[in-house]
Amino acid sequence: MIGAKSGFNDNGINWPDDSEGGYRVPYSVFMDENIYREEQKNIFRGPSWSFVALEAEIPNRGDFKSTFIGDVPVIVIRNGEGGVNVLVNRCAHRGAAVCRKLRGNTSYLECVYHSWAYDLDGNLTSVPFRRGMRGKGGMPSDFSMAEHGLKKIRVQIVNGLIFATFRSDTPDLEKYLGARMVGAIKRIFNREIEVLGDERQRIHGNWKLYAENVRDPYHASLLHLFHATFGLYRSTQVGSCVMDELGRHSLLVASQGTSSEDDDEDAYSDQRSFNSKFVLQDPSLLKGKRDFDDDISLVILSIFPNLVVQQISNTLAVRQIVTYSPNEFELVWTMFGYEDDDDEMRRIRIKQNNLIGPGGLISMEDGEAVELVNRAITHGSGDSSFIAMGGGKAESADHLITEGAIIGFWQHYRELMRI
Ligand code: FES
Numbered sequence: 001m002i003g004a005k006s007g008f009n010d011n012g013i014n015w016p017d018d019s020e021g022g023y024r025v026p027y028s029v030f031m032d033e034n035i036y037r038e039e040q041k042n043i044f045r046g047p048s049w050s051f052v053a054l055e056a057e058i059p060n061r062g063d064f065k066s067t068f069i070g071d072v073p074v075i076v077i078r079n080g081e082g083g084v085n086v087l088v089n090r091c092a093h094r095g096a097a098v099c100r101k102l103r104g105n106t107s108y109l110e111c112v113y114h115s116w117a118y119d120l121d122g123n124l125t126s127v128p129f130r131r132g133m134r135g136k137g138g139m140p141s142d143f144s145m146a147e148h149g150l151k152k153i154r155v156q157i158v159n160g161l162i163f164a165t166f167r168s169d170t171p172d173l174e175k176y177l178g179a180r181m182v183g184a185i186k187r188i189f190n191r192e193i194e195v196l197g198d199e200r201q202r203i204h205g206n207w208k209l210y211a212e213n214v215r216d217p218y219h220a221s222l223l224h225l226f227h228a229t230f231g232l233y234r235s236t237q238v239g240s241c242v243m244d245e246l247g248r249h250s251l252l253v254a255s256q257g258t259s260s261e262d263d264d265e266d267a268y269s270d271q272r273s274f275n276s277k278f279v280l281q282d283p284s285l286l287k288g289k290r291d292f293d294d295d296i297s298l299v300i301l302s303i304f305p306n307l308v309v310q311q312i313s314n315t316l317a318v319r320q321i322v323t324y325s326p327n328e329f330e331l332v333w334t335m336f337g338y339e340d341d342d343d344e345m346r347r348i349r350i351k352q353n354n355l356i357g358p359g360g361l362i363s364m365e366d367g368e369a370v371e372l373v374n375r376a377i378t379h380g381s382g383d384s385s386f387i388a389m390g391g392g393k394a395e396s397a398d399h400l401i402t403e404g405a406i407i408g409f410w411q412h413y414r415e416l417m418r419i
């Protein structure tokens with residue numbers, strides 16, 4: 001029953017009907033090997049744009065970075081004309097990974113197994129012993145070098161963010177992102193950026209649990225004690241959660257300093273996390289500077305399927321999801337500032353980076369929350385989650401007490417997966 005609203009479908013997943021005003025997600029969808037394989041085909045190699053790198057990571061000719069789209073290894077490389085290629089990191093000979101370094105600079109790519117070599121556009125340029133030795137061996141006489149390059153993937157760039165797709169029929173990137181998300185990207189990537197560094201985090205859970213997490217403003221002030229306690233983010237603040245037309249991307253926005261002490265005391269009175277008497281021993285950690293012309297102090301922009309762009313106070317970062325298996329993914333955080341930052345601003349950003357990343361004071365709990373869910377859910381039990389905060393519909397909201405964007409994610413996911 002492809003496209004059925006509920007009932008068992010081709011993948012054997014029983015997707016329950018909406019009930020009691022809420023939306024349900026069957027736990028099997030997080031654990032099933034078949035589902036994982038289908039996701040690779042229908043989402044990561046399907047009609048989606050996956051984020052692969054920032055242009056600022058590969059500014060010069062021959063600069064490269066190796067990464068993944070879903071679980072396909074790719075090389076992102078700056079070619080001779082200053083353009084960007086995304087090549088599948090798999091030798092055209094017998095499939096070895098050609099690039100074995102995370103990043104670097106090179107004038108050509110050479111596979112270590114039998115030394116086939118490729119130029120920066122992925123064209124095959126050399127095959128050792130191609131014509132054999134003393135008239136013996138070698139490749140067939142009709143072997144065409146031009147037909148055995150590295151597989152090149154379609155690339156588009158918006159304000160320095162490089163995306164790639166395996167499909168020729170994926171709509172152009174800006175259309176795929178939608179005007180609102182493009183606007184949010186242009187707001188942050190409004191001038192040349194400077195990469196400050198990477199952090200990598202292996203999370204033992206399903207990647208979609210993280211996709212839910214970043215579309216979930218409800219948890220942010222409850223799970224993250226630091227957030228609420230020091231006022232970086234509270235559900236009492238002015239904020240919103242909006243989606244693109246299809247509900248696949250989400251933009252969470254909050255403005256610091258827009259809730260009163262009384263509101264907060266009231267709202268968090270029965271909450272273990274909120275104590276307005278707490279003080280930091282080193283308050284300089286939170287001493288920031290205004291970065292933008294607006295009051296927005298927090299942005300979590302989630303682009304389907306694998307990117308999160310973040311502004312939390314003066315920390316700016318992209319987070320890339322790399323899938324490994326149904327119950328393991330890697331989160332790659334790339335922190336950045338602006339090229340025109342002065343020393344003081346650079347120091348502020350680097351200090352505030354203690355807030356984010358795998359050990360960050362306001363983000364380490366997310367990996368743990370994903371693992372907590374992964375540990376407790378079971379495959380084939382027929383059990384499901386219940387998502388209803390804010391009304392149980394995929395609707396944008398002008399407040400932060402909502403789970404609407406999570407439902408938006410699932411609705412688009414089901415379209416692509418036909419479940
Ligand atoms: S597998 Fe790459 S040269 Fe043989």
Ligand SMILES: [Fe+2]
Nearest residue numbers: 213220224366
């Ligand atoms: Fe979180």
